[in-house]
Structure formats: structure tokens, C-alpha cells
Amino acid sequence: MSTGTRARIITAATELMRRQGYGATTVKELTVTAGAPIGSLYHHFPEGKEQIAAEALRTSGAAYIQLLPLLMDPYDDLREAVPAAFTAAAADMEQSGWMNMCPVGTVAGEIADSRPALREVAAEVVESWIEQGTDYLVGRGVRRVPARELMVAMLGALEGAFILSRTLHSPEPLHAAGRAMSAQLEIALRAGAETSDDAPSHTGRANDATRR
Structure with missing residues (x-):
């Protein structure tokens, strides 16, 4: 499970939340958009969607x-x-x-x-x-x-x-x-x-x- 997978999940979360917010973004949608299996998602983010969202906010904030x-x-x-x-x-x-x-x-x-x-x-x-x-x-x-x-x-x-x-x-x-x-x-x-x-x-x- 590469760090590239983690980065893809964060990027997917950033784009999905930018378009539709947090509530409308599902874990399934994150895995599809990131091209990552759900097991990989929870490997990198054991706390789930909220942890992913937090990392996406910090990462996109630093970029913006x-x-x-x-x-x-x-x-x-x-x-x-x-x-x-x-x-x-x-x-x-x-x-x-x-x-x-x-x-x-x-x-x-x-x-x-x-x-x-x-x-x-x-x-x-x-x-x-x-x-x-x-x-x-x-x-x-x-x-x-x-x-x-x-x-x-x-x-x-x-x-x-x-x-x-x-x-x-x-x-x-x-x-x-x-x-x-x-x-x-x-x-x-x-x-x-x-x-x-x-x-x-x-x-x-x-x-x-x-x-x-």
C-alpha cells in the first residue's frame, strides 16, 4: 500500500468536498474516485471519512x-x-x-x-x-x-x-x-x-x- 494511494485518497476527498461538501461525499465515492480499495482507505485512515476530510482540508489549505x-x-x-x-x-x-x-x-x-x-x-x-x-x-x-x-x-x-x-x-x-x-x-x-x-x-x- 503505497504513499501514492494515500495521496490519491486525499486528492479525491479535496475535489469531492470542493464540489459537493462533506455530507454528500461518501466513503464508497472516495474509493471509486481515488481508485483505491476500501481496505486501503482504512489502512491509511483508520478513523475513516472524518480523518480523510481533515487531511484534505490541511493539504488543500497549504496549497491554496x-x-x-x-x-x-x-x-x-x-x-x-x-x-x-x-x-x-x-x-x-x-x-x-x-x-x-x-x-x-x-x-x-x-x-x-x-x-x-x-x-x-x-x-x-x-x-x-x-x-x-x-x-x-x-x-x-x-x-x-x-x-x-x-x-x-x-x-x-x-x-x-x-x-x-x-x-x-x-x-x-x-x-x-x-x-x-x-x-x-x-x-x-x-x-x-x-x-x-x-x-x-x-x-x-x-x-x-x-x-x-
Whole structure:
């Protein structure tokens, strides 16, 4: 039973939960999608579906935060980078046929009151996004306190816009969210100008060593 089988099960769980959530994803469906016998599934995940879901959330969460620099690094100015990230998300969602773009958000909203252990995992993932995103924004010239507030606002706007865009079959919510976050960025930059922590004071690209 190879580690490749384990990875396939996690990938299958991620994709299934992204499309249909936790409750609608069955163990049988996981084995079929992963191309793994049920015995192999329980060999790697003796606690069953909830353990698989937890690993899928952690794995996909670690991968999704890497999209932040991927989408924003091409822009030297954050004033261009922030709305561009939302524009890219809108294009990806439309091209996917309005599929849900985030398994973490899908599952978190579904199980917050019914699966405490999974809610804690989702909270762990979201907090890691906030921390890593805050570090990224600090490296791009935003002071730490407003950078964290901006990152929380961006995540909230993005997850909410995913739901609205999927419901309406329209990119409008994501474009509107991007414009709103541009305004929030200006607030963060102004707040940063009035504080005196250790972050750099410019809005352009920071030295790569600062962000890594």
C-alpha cells in the first residue's frame, strides 16, 4: 500500500468536498474516485471519512495560500495586485462552470455546528491563511496590524463572493469584492502611515528575502 494511494485518497476527498461538501461525499465515492480499495482507505485512515476530510482540508489549505504570491507577485504595486487577484479568481470560476473554488470554505460553512473536530481543523487552516497572508502583505509594505485586518477582510470578501458568484452564475460579486478590497487596501496603507512598527513603509515590491 503505497504513499501514492494515500495521496490519491486525499486528492479525491479535496475535489469531492470542493464540489459537493462533506455530507454528500461518501466513503464508497472516495474509493471509486481515488481508485483505491476500501481496505486501503482504512489502512491509511483508520478513523475513516472524518480523518480523510481533515487531511484534505490541511493539504488543500497549504496549497491554496500559495496562490496569493502566485497571483500578486507579478504586480509591483499592491494597488494593482489586489484587484487583479480577484479578477483572476472570477475568470477561473467562470471557466470552471461556476464550480466552488474552495473546499475549505465549502466544508467550514457546512460543518461548523455539527462536526466540532473538523471545524477546528478548518479554523486552523483559516488562521494559517491569515498569518501567512499577513506576513506576505507586511513584506509588500503594509504595517502588521492593518495587514492582518486587510487579510481577514480579503478572505471574507473572497469566500463570500465565491458563494454569490456560484449562485448567480456571474463574475460580478468577485469583481465588486476586488474593488471593495482596493478601498480597504487604501485604508490599511493610511493606517500604516500613522503607526510605527517594524514593517517597511512603501507599497511596492519588498526584497524577496523579507517575504520568505
